[in-house]
Amino acid sequence: MTAIESPCILVCSIDQKTGYCFGCGRTRDEIAAWMSYPPEKRREIMTELPERLESVERRPRRETRRRRMARERAGGPSEQGGSS
Numbered sequence: 001m002t003a004i005e006s007p008c009i010l011v012c013s014i015d016q017k018t019g020y021c022f023g024c025g026r027t028r029d030e031i032a033a034w035m036s037y038p039p040e041k042r043r044e045i046m047t048e049l050p051e052r053l054e055s056v057e058r059r060p061r062r063e064t065r066r067r068r069m070a071r072e073r074a075g076g077p078s079e080q081g082g083s084s
Contacts, residue, residue, distance in 0.1 A: 004035060005042060007049055010064045015056045022056055023064075025049035 011023030012031075019027050026034070030045055037045075063071075 005039075005046070006034065007046055010066050011062070017057065018052070018055050020052050020056050025052035025056065 007024040007026065008031075009023045011021070013022045014020070014028060015022055021027075021031065024031075026045065026049070030037075034042065
């Protein structure tokens with residue numbers, strides 16, 4: 001089975017002005033239909049995402065679970081502090 005490429009970063013919140021997700025830049029309809037799109041359609045949308053994200057009024061970015069887990073696996077600093 002082939003993995004489906006996705007721009008999702010697990011920050012699912014839609015900007016009311018643009019209609020784009022703050023995390024990935026996709027619209028609600030694109031998110032809902034993502035699994036049914038052929039690979040070409042997904043790649044086409046993904047090429048548009050950086051420009052879309054430029055138009056989204058960004059909030060300060062919280063650390064996502066995925067990013068935190070990657071940081072912890074890489075041995076990055078703990079957010080809890082303290083000594084071990």
